[in-house]
Amino acid sequence: MTAFVYILASRPYETLYTGVTTDLARRIYEHREGLIEGFSNRYGIKMLVWYETHEKIGDAIEREKRIKRWRRQWKFELIETLNPEWEDLYSTLNQ
Numbered sequence: 001m002t003a004f005v006y007i008l009a010s011r012p013y014e015t016l017y018t019g020v021t022t023d024l025a026r027r028i029y030e031h032r033e034g035l036i037e038g039f040s041n042r043y044g045i046k047m048l049v050w051y052e053t054h055e056k057i058g059d060a061i062e063r064e065k066r067i068k069r070w071r072r073q074w075k076f077e078l079i080e081t082l083n084p085e086w087e088d089l090y091s092t093l094n095q
Helices: 024-032 057-069 072-082
Strands: 003-009 016-021 047-054
Touching: 003 024, 003 057, 003 072, 016 024, 016 057, 016 072, 047 057, 047 072
Parallel strands: none
Antiparallel strands: 003 016, 003 047
């Protein structure tokens, strides 16, 4: 089963949220529409700025846990390797 690790950002990139899912488009839609209670909804974190694919959910969960322990600057650098302009990647998911 394919799994994804993703990072969402608020504007102006003050707050980041790292998550894991097996259905990235659905999960990001839920974040954007405020359907998920908790941290991302409370802080208005809706913009998909980075994600990566894993073949196994266990690998994705391990990667998510590692990233969550990272310093903020390291997360910024990770995001900028894929998305240097910090564009919202949500619209690219179903292409």
